[in-house]
Amino acid sequence: MFKSHKSWALLQLFLFIIILFPFIMMLLFSFFTGWSWPHLFPQTLNVSAWSYLFSGNAGVQEAITNSLVIAFSATAVNLLLALPAAHALAQHTFAGKKIVEALLFAPLIIPPFVAMMGLQITLIQWNLTDTRLGVTIAHLVPTFPYLLRPLYTSFTTLASEWNAQARLLGASRLQRFWYVSLPHLMPGILAGVMLSLLVSFSQYLITLLIGGGAIKTLPLILFPYITSGDLRMGATFSILFTAVTLSILFIVEWCLKRFYKHRHTVPM
């Protein structure tokens, strides 16, 4: 595709700058004030945004806890729902399969906000609005297809012949799932879990609608600063948000890979 290593290197550099540049800007905005012409860089170091962030008044701790609890709970429920759903879609044929498939993947195409209007009424009836549980249920809608999709692909590449082979080596249903299917599905589960966590982390509107402002997550405390034009606070919260998200992703990946590696060598 690329004629030489040189042009490939240039493209990489270009992409790197595009991705890195906003981060540099955010760092500059969060640590400095008084960025005016003709200075190329801001002049005055100002860490007041950071000290506010860690002061305990900003509600950061509560927001991180809420974000984590909601994202992980929603993802766990999703996983329980998506495993049998992906299995059924990938390995069985049944009447109305296309319709079921379309419904399950609908949130990818139809804005989840549409479903939220109806869900809100239900949650009000159940007295679950303004609660973490309510928000978690609401987060299931936009995150589910992101978990289902990679699992679905993993299940389609899981040859049913492997299952037949395991059966004829005396493996029970549970043993077949644990020793044959699960190791094969692990990369798909990994990808799905990460996507689901990420999508849940970045929900704003749904959290606001169902949580009614009582349930504060990271995007909820970040958003007012950005809209109000407080770039310094906005940048500081954005860095925090990115740091939390990235570290969670690294931890999840590390844990799952460790588990996978463990499974890789130990069955003997």
Place this chain on the structure above:
Amino acid sequence: MLHLTNIQKTYPHFHIHVPELHVLKGEFLALLGSSGSGKSTLLRIIAGLLTPEQGTLVLDHQTLTHIKPEKRDIAMAFQQPLLFPHLNVIENISFGLKMKRRKKKERLQQATSYLELVGLEGYETRMPHQLSGGEQQRVSLARAMIMKPRLLLMDEPFSSVDPNIRSELQELTLRLHAEHHMTTIFVTHDHDEAFQMADRIGIMQAGKLLQVDTAHQLYQAPLSVDVARFLGQKNIWQGFIQAGKFISDFITFDRVEHPTGKGHLIAPPSGFQLLKPTNQKSEHEMEGTIAKISVQKGSYRILVRVHAAQIETTVPFDPHITWTPNEPVLLRYQADHFTWLPDPLA
């Protein structure tokens, strides 16, 4: 040992029906048929992966019909090696023992000895993707055999490997069978493979088990024209016998000693001898011309035109005799090599 009775299974365009099949203890039985003949389906029914609509399966006096495949104590080697990709060679081989919750030490010990048995010492920690197709099949075979199953099923296990590796694997399988006397049903579409390996061969066609016999019997006494055709017999004529003479629209043979009636005459190439023409012609000789010559391993396959018929003969290589197309020849036949299949009485 294994006894199948009246097994039936119906698909939209296919029906499998096996009235009866006996497999003896320690026997190596091949199921031979072209693709779509139902041989793999039958194997999967025996394994329990498919449920027949009718019929009974009895293995060692135990009725298998309602026993799950994992409880049948039957192992199977599939067309693809189907090694578990996340497990290394030794883990793959010991998989079945692990499912039976055998101790780790015992598993390792047995797996190592079976790995040696299939000639792959030193391959313990390799992953399946690091093995060639033939090596993968060896591991697959070891993985099945380590279970010491009551019955070993093999579904065209060597059809996806190179011919030279294939004969190696065939020899290995035969050697292991001779050493362990494991009752084996081997499905194949390859005539040579079936005839080389099996004690008895079951011929399947369109969902039916046509005949189960030794290779010799299948050639000497095919039970139907279909069996003879399937085994490659070309000299088959429909006609009738009258006063010791076979008469058909195409050809006539003298001294065919069978009761009068209609039927098919099957005349294997071994029943004919090709001669250069002489002035004298005896009773069992016919005049003809060579229609076509093709070279086979160690012999010629020569089609001889006699009246309206074409007769297939095989002639061993002889440096002193040459045969050319359209050459007039004399064809001597031995009627006792022929098989007469009378039509069933209406």
